[in-house]
Amino acid sequence: MQSSTPSAAGRPRSDLHATAFAATLRSVSELGYAGATMDRIAVAAGVAKTTLYRRWPSKGALIVDCLLDAFGPVRLQGTDRGEIMASAIHWVAAKIGEPGVGAAFAGVFSDAINDPALRTILSERLQEPYRLTLQEALGEPDDRILLLIDIVTGTLLHRMGMTGEPMVDADVAVLVEMVLRTFG
Amino acid sequence: MQSSTPSAAGRPRSDLHATAFAATLRSVSELGYAGATMDRIAVAAGVAKTTLYRRWPSKGALIVDCLLDAFGPVRLQGTDRGEIMASAIHWVAAKIGEPGVGAAFAGVFSDAINDPALRTILSERLQEPYRLTLQEALGEPDDRILLLIDIVTGTLLHRMGMTGEPMVDADVAVLVEMVLRTFG
Numbered sequence: 365m366q367s368s369t370p371s372a373a374g375r376p377r378s379d380l381h382a383t384a385f386a387a388t389l390r391s392v393s394e395l396g397y398a399g400a401t402m403d404r405i406a407v408a409a410g411v412a413k414t415t416l417y418r419r420w421p422s423k424g425a426l427i428v429d430c431l432l433d434a435f436g437p438v439r440l441q442g443t444d445r446g447e448i449m450a451s452a453i454h455w456v457a458a459k460i461g462e463p464g465v466g467a468a469f470a471g472v473f474s475d476a477i478n479d480p481a482l483r484t485i486l487s488e489r490l491q492e493p494y495r496l497t498l499q500e501a502l503g504e505p506d507d508r509i510l511l512l513i514d515i516v517t518g519t520l521l522h523r524m525g526m527t528g529e530p531m532v533d534a535d536v537a538v539l540v541e542m543v544l545r546t547f548g
Numbered sequence: 549m550q551s552s553t554p555s556a557a558g559r560p561r562s563d564l565h566a567t568a569f570a571a572t573l574r575s576v577s578e579l580g581y582a583g584a585t586m587d588r589i590a591v592a593a594g595v596a597k598t599t600l601y602r603r604w605p606s607k608g609a610l611i612v613d614c615l616l617d618a619f620g621p622v623r624l625q626g627t628d629r630g631e632i633m634a635s636a637i638h639w640v641a642a643k644i645g646e647p648g649v650g651a652a653f654a655g656v657f658s659d660a661i662n663d664p665a666l667r668t669i670l671s672e673r674l675q676e677p678y679r680l681t682l683q684e685a686l687g688e689p690d691d692r693i694l695l696l697i698d699i700v701t702g703t704l705l706h707r708m709g710m711t712g713e714p715m716v717d718a719d720v721a722v723l724v725e726m727v728l729r730t731f732g
Contacts, residue, residue: 392662394662395662396659396661396663397658397659397661397662398582398658399662467661470654470657470661471661472709473658473705473706473709473710474581474582474654474655474657474658474709475581475582476709476710476712477580477651477708477712478576478579478580478583478712479580486710487710487711507718507719510710511719511722511723513706514703514706514707514710515699515703515706515723515726517706518699518702518703518705518706519698519702519703520702521702521705521706522657522697522698522699522705523698523702524661525656525657525658525667525670526657526660526671526698527667527671528660528661528662528664528667531698534691535691535695538692538695538730539695539699541730542699542726542727542729542730543726545726545729545730546722546726546729
C-alpha cells in the first residue's frame, strides 16, 4: 500500500480503494456478480454510493480495478520458458480461487460481451499489462500470448462456473502440460 | 420441431418454446445478459411474464433450455478420434459465434458461480448430454472429458468477452491442434 494524501472528501485515496475492493469481493462472493450492485457494495464499504461513482464511473470499472488489485503483478518464476509459464498458470489458478475473484472476473467478462466500453477497459487496463509482461518473458507474438491468456483464464473460469470451486491441482497440472506442449 | 398439442394456455408448447428462445437470444444480443430480464424477454416474445414463469422457474432455467435448443446435438464427424474432436470444436466455436449465444452462455456461467441451484441445472441439463456423447465417442474417463469441455468452451467464451467477437479460424485451428496433442 502506498502512502496517500486525504482526498477532497477527507478520506485517503488508497484507504478508499482498499475498503471498496474488499467490500466488492465480499459482496460478489456473498451475492454473486449480478447481486453485487453499486448500492450493495457502497453499503458493504460503509461509504456513500456517490463516493464510489466519483472514483469509478461504472460497476465494470470498479470490478476491473478491484481485479487488478487482487491479482497484482504476475508471478513469473523459474529459469526456462516452461517453468515461467507453469508458475504463471499456477499463480492465476490460485488467484481465481480466492473468494469473490473468480465470480467478479467471470461476471465482468460476460457483461463485456455486449458492452464495448467495458471491453476497452477490460482489455486495456486489465489484460494489457499481463500481456506485455508475458510477451517480454516468453518472446511470443501478440496473438499467441492473447490465445494463451484465453486458454488459461477461460478454462479456469469455466470450471468455476460449472462446479463453483477452483480447479483441483491434478487438472491444473494437465492444463499446464497441455499449454507447455503448444507454447513451451 | 416436433408436433405439439395446445397447452392449457391455448398456445402450443413447442410454439411457446420457439418464440421464447428466439426472444431470449434477441434480447441478450441487444441488451446483454444482465439487461435481458424476464420482463424484457416476455415483451420481446409478446407473451405475459407469467407465461414464461409457468414454464421456466427462473431466467437461468430459460437460458439453459434456450442454449440446449440453440446448440442441438453435438456434431461429430470423421473416422478417427482426431477428426471427431476437431469437428466438435469447430461446431461449438460456430455455435458460440451465433448472435446472443455466446453472451447467454457466458452470462449463465457467471451467475452459476454463486448459485448452486443454477449450477445443478447447468451441469445436469446442459453439460451432461454432451459429456455422455463425447465420452462414448472418445472413450476417455469422466474427468478428462470435463476438462476438455472446460478448455474448449472456456477459451471460446473468454475470447468473446475480450473482443466481443467469435474466435477467428486461425486461432480455433491452434486450439484444435493443442487439444489434439493432449486428448487426441
